[in-house]
Amino acid sequence: MPELPEVENLRIGLEREIKGQKILSAEVRLPKLVSGTGNKRKASGAKAAEFIKGVVGKKIIEIDRRAKNLIFKLSDGSAILVHLKMSGQFVYKSSKRGATVEGGHFPNHAKGGQIEISRSTLPNKHSHIIFKLSNGTLFYNDTRTFGYLIYYKNLSTLYASETLKNLGPEPLGKEFTLEHFESALKSKKKNLKSALLGQEIVVGLGNIYVDEVCFISGVNPSRITNTLKAYEIKRIHDAIKKILPHAIKLGGSSVATYMLLDESRGNFAREHKVYGKAGNPCVNCQRPLLKKTLAGRSTVYCKNCQK
Numbered sequence: 001m002p003e004l005p006e007v008e009n010l011r012i013g014l015e016r017e018i019k020g021q022k023i024l025s026a027e028v029r030l031p032k033l034v035s036g037t038g039n040k041r042k043a044s045g046a047k048a049a050e051f052i053k054g055v056v057g058k059k060i061i062e063i064d065r066r067a068k069n070l071i072f073k074l075s076d077g078s079a080i081l082v083h084l085k086m087s088g089q090f091v092y093k094s095s096k097r098g099a100t101v102e103g104g105h106f107p108n109h110a111k112g113g114q115i116e117i118s119r120s121t122l123p124n125k126h127s128h129i130i131f132k133l134s135n136g137t138l139f140y141n142d143t144r145t146f147g148y149l150i151y152y153k154n155l156s157t158l159y160a161s162e163t164l165k166n167l168g169p170e171p172l173g174k175e176f177t178l179e180h181f182e183s184a185l186k187s188k189k190k191n192l193k194s195a196l197l198g199q200e201i202v203v204g205l206g207n208i209y210v211d212e213v214c215f216i217s218g219v220n221p222s223r224i225t226n227t228l229k230a231y232e233i234k235r236i237h238d239a240i241k242k243i244l245p246h247a248i249k250l251g252g253s254s255v256a257t258y259m260l261l262d263e264s265r266g267n268f269a270r271e272h273k274v275y276g277k278a279g280n281p282c283v284n285c286q287r288p289l290l291k292k293t294l295a296g297r298s299t300v301y302c303k304n305c306q307k
């Protein structure tokens, strides 16, 4: 599932490519992925019709992100909330034939190089929603179809929605202070892994970045949060603040189906120290990394370096 660095990279790409464009049409090939009522999605042609009616003719004025959600703000104050879940993707194809964009904005491309906007033939069988925009086409592809797009008539209902209302602070925002983090962790009695995955104490971290953060901070992900020492909490807080901007800069972690808007892949996966590396030697102590299930998720850690 795309986590904060991956969603943020998509947001940056979307801002650059589609901001200011008008939605000329929206084709919904899989109605269960959309809702036009601001409520939870439901498989229904009527909701798809409402969604289409809501978005068509509007200009996209901003693309925002909250936790792992994207928010397309539209010209009349309405908005589309997007959650990519396991395998949602956006790919943008400019209508200018052979059009290229400056590659320097995406850090994983050579600076100043030229990249093609789209490399594959679209739509394909996983292109479930297709937006025709003033200057190109935006495809929403989703192989496992757990993602969703919901139309909200105004932003206040969107921010008060079930998806957003209980979210904790953004890890790169001012609200995510060490004091907040410490008191939130101390007030819980769960293992560190599930506390960090939970999206209440801090948002945006999923399985990849939680394992990486725990490793970098030298704390075992099984630790119960109210037993963590102040210096350990500070190390975890520092690791979150350090790893996320670095991963964003490298285009995120391309594992499974995640890719950037131009179908290129993020480069942070090559810097993973533990995620997906069970059995490999630890980069610090060379002992084999262990794997276990925590919070229902596969977790990789070094028993020697993480206490």
Ligand SMILES: [Zn+2]
Binding pocket: 282, 283, 284, 285, 286, 287, 302, 303, 304, 305, 306
């Ligand atoms: Zn180690």
